[in-house]
Amino acid sequence: MAAPYTREQVVAMAPDSSSVKAAQKLLSPAKWPLLAGNEEAVWGHCRGSGRNPYEVQVDLAEPAFKCSCPSRKFPCKHGLALLQIRADQEAAFSLGEACPDWVREWLDSRRQRAEAKAAKAAARSETIADPEAQAKRREKRRQTIETGLDEFELWLQDVIRQGLVKAAERQMDSWSTMAARLVDCQAPGLAGYVRAMHGCLGQGADWPARFLGIAGRANLAIQAFRRWESLTPELQADLRSFCGWSLDQVEVLQSGERCPGDWQVLGQATVDRGQFEEQRTWLQATADGRFALLLSFVAGSQTQVLTLAPGSAFTGELVYYPSAAPERAILPSPPENPRPLETMRPVATVSEALGQLAEAVARCPWTKRRPVAIDAMRLARRGERWLLVDRGGASLSLHSAFQRPWHLAALAARDPVAIFGELSADGLLPLACQSPEGFFSLPFTATEHARI
Amino acid sequence: MLSELATTIMLGSGRLQSLPAHEGALGEALAKTSRLPTEQQVLAAASLLATSERAGMLPQVVAEEEVLPPCPADASPTCSVLAADVLRQILGTRPALLPEWLELAAAAGQVAPPSCLEELLEWGRRETASQAAIRTVCGMTGSWLGRLNPRWEYAIASPSDDDKQLWEEGRQPEREGLLRRLRQEDPGRARELIVEAFAVEHADCRTAFIATLETGLAAADEAFLDRALDDRSTRVTAIAASLLSRLPDSALSQRMAERLRSHLKVERKFIKGRRLVVEPPDEPFDAEALRDGLQEQGKGSGKLGKVAHRLVELVRLTPLGVWDAFDLGGPASVLMAIEGTDWRDALVQGLAVRAVAEADADWCLALLAIAPGKAVIDRRALRRALPREQREAQLASDLAEGRGKAARELLLEVLESQEEPAGPRLSRQLVASAQQAISQHKDDWQLRNVLPILGLLIAPECLSQALAGWPADHTHWTYYASQYAEFDLTIRLRTRIYEGFQHE
Numbered sequence: 001m002a003a004p005y006t007r008e009q010v011v012a013m014a015p016d017s018s019s020v021k022a023a024q025k026l027l028s029p030a031k032w033p034l035l036a037g038n039e040e041a042v043w044g045h046c047r048g049s050g051r052n053p054y055e056v057q058v059d060l061a062e063p064a065f066k067c068s069c070p071s072r073k074f075p076c077k078h079g080l081a082l083l084q085i086r087a088d089q090e091a092a093f094s095l096g097e098a099c100p101d102w103v104r105e106w107l108d109s110r111r112q113r114a115e116a117k118a119a120k121a122a123a124r125s126e127t128i129a130d131p132e133a134q135a136k137r138r139e140k141r142r143q144t145i146e147t148g149l150d151e152f153e154l155w156l157q158d159v160i161r162q163g164l165v166k167a168a169e170r171q172m173d174s175w176s177t178m179a180a181r182l183v184d185c186q187a188p189g190l191a192g193y194v195r196a197m198h199g200c201l202g203q204g205a206d207w208p209a210r211f212l213g214i215a216g217r218a219n220l221a222i223q224a225f226r227r228w229e230s231l232t233p234e235l236q237a238d239l240r241s242f243c244g245w246s247l248d249q250v251e252v253l254q255s256g257e258r259c260p261g262d263w264q265v266l267g268q269a270t271v272d273r274g275q276f277e278e279q280r281t282w283l284q285a286t287a288d289g290r291f292a293l294l295l296s297f298v299a300g301s302q303t304q305v306l307t308l309a310p311g312s313a314f315t316g317e318l319v320y321y322p323s324a325a326p327e328r329a330i331l332p333s334p335p336e337n338p339r340p341l342e343t344m345r346p347v348a349t350v351s352e353a354l355g356q357l358a359e360a361v362a363r364c365p366w367t368k369r370r371p372v373a374i375d376a377m378r379l380a381r382r383g384e385r386w387l388l389v390d391r392g393g394a395s396l397s398l399h400s401a402f403q404r405p406w407h408l409a410a411l412a413a414r415d416p417v418a419i420f421g422e423l424s425a426d427g428l429l430p431l432a433c434q435s436p437e438g439f440f441s442l443p444f445t446a447t448e449h450a451r452i
Numbered sequence: 453m454l455s456e457l458a459t460t461i462m463l464g465s466g467r468l469q470s471l472p473a474h475e476g477a478l479g480e481a482l483a484k485t486s487r488l489p490t491e492q493q494v495l496a497a498a499s500l501l502a503t504s505e506r507a508g509m510l511p512q513v514v515a516e517e518e519v520l521p522p523c524p525a526d527a528s529p530t531c532s533v534l535a536a537d538v539l540r541q542i543l544g545t546r547p548a549l550l551p552e553w554l555e556l557a558a559a560a561g562q563v564a565p566p567s568c569l570e571e572l573l574e575w576g577r578r579e580t581a582s583q584a585a586i587r588t589v590c591g592m593t594g595s596w597l598g599r600l601n602p603r604w605e606y607a608i609a610s611p612s613d614d615d616k617q618l619w620e621e622g623r624q625p626e627r628e629g630l631l632r633r634l635r636q637e638d639p640g641r642a643r644e645l646i647v648e649a650f651a652v653e654h655a656d657c658r659t660a661f662i663a664t665l666e667t668g669l670a671a672a673d674e675a676f677l678d679r680a681l682d683d684r685s686t687r688v689t690a691i692a693a694s695l696l697s698r699l700p701d702s703a704l705s706q707r708m709a710e711r712l713r714s715h716l717k718v719e720r721k722f723i724k725g726r727r728l729v730v731e732p733p734d735e736p737f738d739a740e741a742l743r744d745g746l747q748e749q750g751k752g753s754g755k756l757g758k759v760a761h762r763l764v765e766l767v768r769l770t771p772l773g774v775w776d777a778f779d780l781g782g783p784a785s786v787l788m789a790i791e792g793t794d795w796r797d798a799l800v801q802g803l804a805v806r807a808v809a810e811a812d813a814d815w816c817l818a819l820l821a822i823a824p825g826k827a828v829i830d831r832r833a834l835r836r837a838l839p840r841e842q843r844e845a846q847l848a849s850d851l852a853e854g855r856g857k858a859a860r861e862l863l864l865e866v867l868e869s870q871e872e873p874a875g876p877r878l879s880r881q882l883v884a885s886a887q888q889a890i891s892q893h894k895d896d897w898q899l900r901n902v903l904p905i906l907g908l909l910i911a912p913e914c915l916s917q918a919l920a921g922w923p924a925d926h927t928h929w930t931y932y933a934s935q936y937a938e939f940d941l942t943i944r945l946r947t948r949i950y951e952g953f954q955h956e
Contacts, residue, residue, distance in 0.1 A: 007537065024545040028941035030919075030933070047933065089944070157491040163464035208458035213505070216454075216498030223499070350511045361507035365499075380519040381600075387512065389519050394511030406601060407570040413523035413593045414566070425506055437530075437565050 004042075004060045005309075006340060010083040012268070012309030012441055013063070015073050019080060026081035029092040035085065036097045042086050043103045046078045056082050057103050059110060062334045066106055121250060141186055142228065145243055148185025149222045152178065152194075156215055156222075164208050168201045189244025193218045220365055235364070237322040242366045252321050252330055259329075260317040262286035264341035265308045266373070266420045267431025269444040275299060281308050282371050282420070282431065283318070283329075289345035291371040292318050292329040310432055310441035313341040325363040327371075344434050346375035346418040350394040357423050369424035376416035379409050388419060388428055397427035401446060408442070411435045454501045457494065465491045478504050523596035531562040535952030538945060539564060543571045546945055548908060550575070552873075554585040556953045563591035573597060573604045580606075619645060628660050635667035642668075647676055655685035662691050669695060674702050681743055693745020694809065697769045704744050708770040709777075711741065715766065718778050726780055728789040730799075733762040745769055755826065760798035767802025772810055783818035801827035804834060811837045817846065832869050844878040851878075851885045860889050860899065867902040870909050879911040883918055891923045895931050903935040907942030915947045 005013075014020045026046060029035060033053055034045040041060055045053035048069060055068040056078040065079035085092055099107060155178050159167050175198040182191040193214055200210045221242050224231065231239065233255075237247065263283045271278045281294040294308070308314075314335035320326040347353055353372035360367045379398075380387040386398035386405045398405060399421075411417055411433050421430040433440050453472065460468055468490055471482050478500065485496040531539075535557070542549045557564065564572055569590055576586035583606045587594060590607050598607035618630050634642035646661045653661070662680060665673050673695070680692035681704075696704035717729045737746045746769060749761035756764065780786045790799045800819070804827065807815035816834045824831075835843050847866055854862055863885045866878075874882060886906055889899055910918045919940060923929060 021544050024541055025941070028937045028944060030937040030940035047937075088948075156495060160461060160465045160491040160494050163467070164458060164462045166464070206455060208462060209455035212458040212461075212494075212498045213454055213502035215495060216500070216502035219495040220499040220503070223496075354509050354511060357509065358507040361503060365503045367506070378519055378522075380514050382514075382518050387514055387518070389514050390511075393514060393516075393519075395514045396512065404570065406597070407567075409520065409600065410566045410569040410593060410597060413520075413596055414525060425509065435566065437567055440567055 005063065005083055005087060005338070007084055007087045008441075009309040009312050009338065009340070010080055010087060012311055012443070013075060013083075014080055015075070016445070019073050019075075019077050022077035023080035023084060026077060027085055027088070029085065029089065032082075032085070032092070035082075035092050036094045037086065038096055038099065041099060041103055041107060042082055042093070043100070044082050044085075046081070048078075054078050055102055057106060058082055059107060061336055064110065121253070141245060144185050145187045145245065146225060148182050148187050148190070149225050151181060151185075152187075152190060152218070153222045156219060160215065164211060167211070186245060187243040189242050190218060190221065192244070217366060232324065234322055234324040238324055238364045238366060241321070241323075241328075247321060249330055252319055253332060255322055256319040256329075257322075257326060258317055258319050259285070259290075259292070262313060262315050263292070263318065263335075264313040264344065265310050265338075266341075266344055266371075267441065267443075268308075268310050269422065269429070269431060270446075272445070272447040272449075274449040280422075281310075282422075283308075284345060284371075284373065284420075286313065286342070286345070289347075289373070291327065292320065293327050293371070294331060295328055308335065309338070310443065311341055311439050312338040314338045323364060325360040325367060327360075341439060344373045344418055344420050344432070344439070346373035346420070346434075348375050348390070349392055350374060350388075350390045350396055353396075353423060369422045371420070372423045372428070373418060373420040374428075375418045377412065377419045378416045379405070379412055388430075391416070396423070399424070399427040399429035401426075401444075402429055402442075403444070404442060408433060411437070411440060454498065454505055457497060457501065461494055465494045468494060471497050520600065523593050526563050526591040526593065528561050528563045528591055530565050531557055531560070532952050534948065535562070536565045536568055538948045538952050539568050540571070542945065542949075543568070543575060546942065547575065547579075549942065549945055549949065550582065551585065552908075552946065553949050554582065554589055556949060557589045558585065560953050562589075562953070563593070564589045566593055569593055569597060573601075573607055576606060577603055583607075624657055624660060628664060631661060631664040632667050635664055639668040639670065640672065643673060643676060650680070650683075655688065658683065658685060659687045659691065662688055662695075665695055666698075669698055671699060671701060674699055678703070681745070689743075690745055690747075693769060697745070697771060698809065700771045700773055704769075705771050707740075707744060708766070709774040712766045712770045712774055713777070715763070716778065718780065726778075726789065728778070728780065728793050730763070730793050730795045732759045732795065733766065734759060737762065737765075755828075756798055756801070760795060763795055763798040764802040764805075767799055768805045768809075770806070772803075772806055772812055772815055783815045784821070787818055787822055797825055797827040800825070801829065804829045808833045808837045813838050813842055817842070820846070832865070836869075841875065844875045848878045848881040851881045854885075856892065859885060860893060860896070863889055864898055864902060867905050867909065872909075873911050874909050876911045876914050879909070879914040880917070882906060882909060883914075883921070887922055890928060890932050891926050894928045900932050900935045903932065904938035904942060907939040907946070910943065910946075912946070912950050915943055915950070918943050 011020050014023065026032075031047050032044045033047065034043070036043055039060070041057060043055070043057040046056050047053045057066050058064070058079055059066075063083070065075035067076045067078045069076055069078055071077070159170075175194060179191040179194040182188065182194065197211055197214050197218075200207050200214070204210075221239060224235070224239055225243075228236065228239075240247065262285070264286055265281065266284050267282045269280045271280075276297050276299040279296045279298065281296070283292040283294065284290065285292070314337065316331060316333070316335045318329040318331055321328040321330075347356070353374050356372060357367075357370040360370045374388075374390060376391045377388045380389050380395060385400075386402075387395045388398055389395040402408075408417075408419075408430060412435065415436050418434040419428070419430050420432040420434075421428045423429075429444060430442050431444055432442055453474070456472055471485070471493070473479060474482055481500050482497055485493045485500075488496060530536075535553075539553055542553055572586055572590060573594065576583045587607050587609060590597070592609075594604070594607035595609045598604045615630060615634075619627055622630065631642050631645065634645070643665065646665070649661055650658055662677075665677070677692045677696050681689050681696075683689050683692065693704065696702045697708060699705060715731045715733055717731065719727045719729050721727050736748060742748075746762075746765045749756075749758050775783075775786050778786070780789045787800070787803075790796050793799065800822070803815065804819050807819055808830070816837050819829065820831060820834050835847065838846065847862075851859060851862055851866070863882070866882065873879070883906070886899075886903065889896070893899055907918075922936065924933075
C-alpha cells in the first residue's frame with residue numbers, strides 16, 4: 001500500500017512552520033503506542049504530556065484531520081506527524097486493519113454531514129428557484145448599496161476638493177464613520193477601500209499617487225453602479241465582489257462556468273487580517289494553463305476546511321465565479337487521491353505575463369493582481385532591491401514583501417527557474433519555483449491589520 | 453501621470469487648471485471629463501489613470517551587470533534526494549546530527565542541493581565551528597552565494613595556495629590551524645614562522661603557537677624550545693618544558709632524569725627481591741630546576757604536602773623511560789613496587805600525568821587498573837590517552853563486568869565524555885548497560901537525561917539493532933519513555949542519513 005501523501009505534501013498542509021518543526025519531534029514511533037491504518041484512514045495514539053495518549057486520526061480522502069489534543073492549530077502537529085510517519089516509515093504501521101470504533105464513528109459522521117450538506121444545497125437551490133423572490137431581494141440590496149455609494153461619492157469629492165494634505169489631517173473619525181456607513185449599507189468591500197486609503201496616508205514618498213489610485217477605482221465602482229442595468233452580467237458580478245456583495249456558493253454553482261480536468265496546486269498565500277485569516281490557493285489547469293483561485297476565510301479558532309498542498313495535483317471539477325476575467329472558483333467536492341504535480345505551465349516572457357495582467361484589467365478594471373507563471377527567470381540586484389529577469393532581459397521587480405530572496409537566488413544559481421507568483425503593481429510575489437532540482441513551494445504569510 | 457495629478461491637488465482640487473494632455477484613446481477619454489465639476493473631474497481622471505497604469509505596466513530594463521552572474525557548475529555531484537530530505541529535517545529539529553551529515557557528504561564528495569543552502573549557510577553564520585564543514589558541502593554554489601551576500605562570506609572557498617596571506621592577515625585561530633597543518637607537511641617551515649612570530653606577538657598568541665609544536669615534535673625543535681624556557685610568560689615556559697620533556701634525548705630530559713634518579717634508589721633485598729626507596733626532595737627547587745619547568749607548590753593547591761608536591765613535579769616532567777633503568781619490570785611491576793613506599797600517592801599522581809602526556813598505552817592501562825587512593829588521578833584523561841580500540845575494549849569490558857551503582861556511574865561518565873560515535877563493541881555494550889540501568893534504577897533523572905546523547909554515540913553499523921531490547925514493558929519505563937523517544941528519533945534519523953549516502 002503506497003503512502004497516500006509524500007513528506008512534501010504533508011509539510012505543505014501545515015498551518016505554519018512551527019507546526020512542521022513540532023511535528024518533526026513526534027516522528028519517532030516510540031512516541032506512538034498505536035499506529036494503524038487502511039485505505040480509508042490512518043489513526044494512532046500519540047503520547048503527550050497528559051495521562052492518556054491523544055487520539056489522532058486522518059481521513060485520507062481529503063485529507064481531514066481530527067485529534068483529541070487541545071491545540072488550536074489545524075491540522076495539529078499530531079496529525080501532521082501521523083501522516084509523515086506514514087510517508088517515511090510504513091513499517092511502523094499495522095496496515096489493512098478495520099477502523100476501531102472511535103475512528104469509525106468519526107468517519108461515518110463525516111460522511112453523514114457531507115451527505116446532509118449536499119442535500120441542503122440541493123434543497124436551497126430549489127428554494128432559490130423562486131426567481132421572483134430572489135430578484136426582489138437582489139434589487140433591495142442593490143438599492144441599499146446605492147444609497148451608501150451616494151454618500152460615499154459626496155465624501156470622496158469632499159476629500160478631493162480639500163486636497164490630499166487636508167486628507168492626511170482628517171480626524172480618524174471621518175474615516176471610520178465612512179467605513180462603518182458602507183458596512184451598514186452592505187458594501188463591506190468598499191469599506192475596505194476606505195481603510196486602504198487611510199492606511200496609505202503618509203506611507204512612503206509615493207503615497208499621494210497610491211491614495212488617488214484607490215480613490216479612482218472606488219469612483220469607478222460608484223459610476224459603474226449607477227449604470228447597473230447596462231453592465232454585462234459578468235461585470236455586474238465583478239462589481240458585486242468589489243463592493244463585497246459576494247455571490248453565495250449556490251448562485252455560483254448555478255451560474256458559474258464548470259471546468260472539469262486536471263489541476264495542479266501551484267501556490268498558497270496566507271494573510272492574517274486580525275479577525276480572520278485569508279488563504280489564497282492558486283491552481284493551474286494542466287491542459288491549458290488557465291489559473292483558478294480558491295479563497296478561504298477562517299475566523300479565530302475555526303479550522304481550515306480545505307487542505308490542498310502546493311506541489312500536488314488532482315482531477316476534479318472547479319466552478320468559476322461569474323466574472324469578466326474569471327479567476328476565483330470553488331471546488332464543489334473535495335479532491336480525491338491527490339498526486340505530486342508534474343510541472344507548471346509557464347509563459348516564456350515577462351511581456352506575455354504583463355499582457356495577461358493588462359487583459360485582465362481591461363476586462364475587469366478592479367483586478368488587483370494576476371497569477372502568472374514565467375519560464376527561465378534569473379535574479380538581478382539593484383542596490384538592495386531584487387529583480388526577476390526573463391530570457392530576453394525584460395524584468396519585473398520582486399515584491400518587497402517576499403521573504404526569501406536568497407533562497408530563490410540559491411535555487412536559480414546555476415540554471416534559470418520557472419517562477420509562479422502573484423503579479424501586481426508592486427511587482428511579482430513568488431509563491432513557487434521550479435528548478436531542475438524540482439518544484440519548490442514558497443508559501444507566503446503576512447499580517448495585515450487594518451488601523452481603523 | 454497619476455502622481456502628477458496627485459501633486460496638483462495636494463492643497464485641494466481648486467488648484468487644478470486643466471488635466472495634463474494625453475495622446476490616443478486615454479487622451480480622448482480624459483478630455484471627456486472636462487464637462488464635470490473639478491472634484492468629479494479629478495476622480496474620473498484618477499479612475500482612468502489608475503486603471504491604465506495597472507494595465508500598461510512595462511517590463512523594466514536591467515543592465516547586464518545587475519543580473520547575478522551564473523554560478524559555475526559543481527564538479528562534485530549533488531547528494532541524493534533522501535540525503536537532502538534528511539538534511540532539511542536535521543536543520544529543523546536535530547542540529548546535533550549536522551556534523552555527521554556534513555562529514556558523510558564530504559566523505560562521499562557530494563554537495564548539498566541548492567534548496568538547502570539558505571538554511572545551511574544561516575546555520576553556519578551562527579555556529580562558527582561548523583563553518584569549514586559547511587563551506588565544503590555548499591560547494592561552488594556556496595562560494596557564489598558568499599560573494600553576493602556578505603553574511604555568508606565564510607562560504608567562499610579559499611584557494612589553498614594563499615597560506616602566506618592567511619598567515620599575515622588571518623585571525624589567531626586561523627593562523628593556529630595553518631601552523632598545525634604545516635607541522636604535518638613541513639615542520640621546519642612551521643617552526644620558522646613561530647620563531648618569527650615570537651619576536652612580536654603577545655603572550656596569548658605565543659602560548660597558542662608554541663603549543664602547535666606538539667604536532668610532529670622532533671629533536672630539531674629543541675633549540676627553539678630551550679630558548680622559550682626563558683620566555684616572559686609562565687604559560688609559554690610551562691609548555692616549552694613539557695614539550696622538551698617529551699623529547700627523551702633533550703638536555704632537559706637528561707637533567708630531569710638525573711634529578712629523579714637522585715631521589716629514588718632500588719635496594720636489593722635478599723628475600724623480598726628489589727625494593728624502591730624514596731629519598732624525599734626536602735630542599736626547594738634551585739634556579740635551574742625552576743627554569744626547567746618544575747614548580748613549587750602554590751597556595752591551596754592539592755592535598756599533598758610541599759615535599760610530596762615536589763615529587764609529583766619531578767615525576768610529571770621526567771620521561772617514563774627512566775623507570776626502565778631501575779630494572780623493576782613493566783609498568784604494573786613498577787606500580788607494585790611504588791605501593792611499598794611511603795610516597796606512593798605522590799608518585800602515582802605524577803605518573804598519571806606523565807602517562808597521559810606521553811600517551812603511553814601500557815602505563816595508562818596499568819594506572820587505570822589500580823585504586824587511586826589519595827592520589828588525584830584523572831581517569832578520563834588516562835582513557836582518552838589510550839588508542840581508540842584499546843580504550844573502547846577496556847570500557848566495554850568494565851561496563852560488562854560492572855554491577856549496580858558502579859556500572860551506572862561508569863555509563864554516565866562514558867556518555868558524558870565520549871565525543872564521537874563509539875565502535876561496534878562499545879556501542880552494543882552501551883545500549884545493553886543503559887537497558888540494564890533503566891530496569892534497575894527507578895526515577896533516575898541523570899540516566900534519563902543522557903538517553904538522547906546515547907543516540908549520537910552508537911556506531912553506524914549498530915544503528916539497526918539499537919532499538920531492540922528496551923524494557924518498554926518494565927514498570928520503570930514510563931519515567932524514561934519521553935527521553936527514550938528522543939533517542940529513538942536520533943537513531944532513526946541517523947539511519948536515514950547513512951541510507952542517504954549509501955548508493956552511488
